[in-house]
Amino acid sequence: MASTTVTGPLRDSLARMILTKVAGPDPQTERMRVHGTPGPRWFAPDRPIRRVHGDASMFAGGLRALLLQSLHPLAMAAVAAHSGYRGDPWGRLRRTSYFLAITTYGSIPDAEEAIAHVQAVHERVRGTSPDGVKYRASDPHLLKWVHLAEVDSFLAAHQRYGAQPLNALEQDQYVEDAALVAAKLGVVDPPTTVAELRELLKEYQPELRGTTQARQAARFMLVHPPVPFAARPAYGVLAAAAVGLLPWWTRLPLRLPYLPLAERTVVRAAGDGLTRTIRWALTSPTLAETGAEA
Template identity: 60%
Template sequence: MDSSTGAAPGLRERLGSAVFARVAGPAGPENRARIHGTPGPRWFGPDRPIRTVHGDASMFIGGLRALLLQSLHPLAMAAVEAHSGYRGDPWGRLQRTSTFLAVTTYGTADHAQQAVDRVRAVHGTVRGTTPAGEPYDASDPHLLGWVHVAEVESFLLAHRRFGAEPLDAAGYDGYVADTAHVAEALGVIDPPRSRAELVARLGSYRAELRSTREAREAARFILLHPPLPWAARAPYAVLAANSVAALPRWARTSLDLPRLSGVGEACVTPTGRALTTAIRWAMAPARQASRSAAPG
């Protein structure tokens, strides 16, 4: 059926609105209008790779992978466990994160800086000790660096695998360089600016990563017990399976996640492509409206 006739437009609008409401929250329409409609200079122009990656449905899989990978740093996990409220308000946390990404990627430079300032103020209050007695501080540039590189690698990998418009090598290097601008604003010292630097920086954290009870419990909550209506459980399971399949084997083992054979991964990936294509289709009208509202 032609998507411009019959029932398809109504179905697309309903699905797109449901996804947007879940990810962006009650203030989503207002935030979208402010982000895309406010005139002024941006940190990133319309041709920058960060806009291509962060505007794609592959972010749903990349975001889940990032949360799982980030949990393997015991200091980062302890901070999340004690201060984020991810169990009591998981959607609120998702909505705050998605709004931050949208503002810093597409919003005016002033709004992006204000968003960064708010996050840094919150980080300044997040301190404590792990169950093993190790002190953590969310403003620690080294810890911020881990959260950053785990996130960037996850978004990049998911986009390469599931993105509608995969970038070339220079484009993905550009994406890493774009994200470095945001990372520096948040307090990361000398973040990576190319894929080679990203791989090297990730490797430098490997000795600090380990399985903890908190990380394993967080993985079970994220993957098996999401606060979703039953109708949304099957699509979410596809996202979850693909986020697990995208993890390195050592990370799956550390989180007690099932090991997939090469054949198993080959079977999972097409479901991820199909679902991200469906999400992309459902969200297309909202993206077109955002682009038409954006200045310049």
């Protein structure tokens, strides 16, 4: 009883701190908007996408996805010029989190509305990269790269740090689930199996390189993150876990270390501990009673 009395408020406080960063100042309202709106959903409760996107491993997976996506010069140019990731990083995180939540768990009309909004934003995002190449965010080729990087990252993080890693069939089903949303966004022929995902990632590799913008973004996310001083140690573990999930060939272009032994031991243990702590906080009974859990 004494232990519960001490840890209860700490658990709730940690959960609310995380949720306000991810879902905004009123996470309970956001949750009800996603889960409480009646109507059919794209994905049944037993589909793998719901297990993956609802797990605490998504924190490491999301950071890995951003780092991997930055290696495409045109995708990075668009992010640098239009996303406002430096001026409003938490706002960008909340928008991305809401999109993932509403398309995974929300009613179909709400999910379609979110997709239409993102498509409208993509239509306005266009410009020229520092080396003179024109880009537009609605380009199906760039959309596919962003999708591949996200799916590969979320799956990699879940398989290493998720509470219930997927078996081989479920991994293919996850890629298939994610393809439904990608196709509605405008991705042409998204992969529907892990084998297809891996092959498409290889096809993009010749286009990838570490630009100045990509390295600046990596430094911002990993070295100078916009987090309170007290949270820096935990964020450092998250950053190390995300980097440890990246393929070896991404390290040199982004000027990131490659320490396989440390990543398999110290980093993995620390990342697992942090993910378990986040999961513990976000499954607080108090938050469950109020409907504010993640």
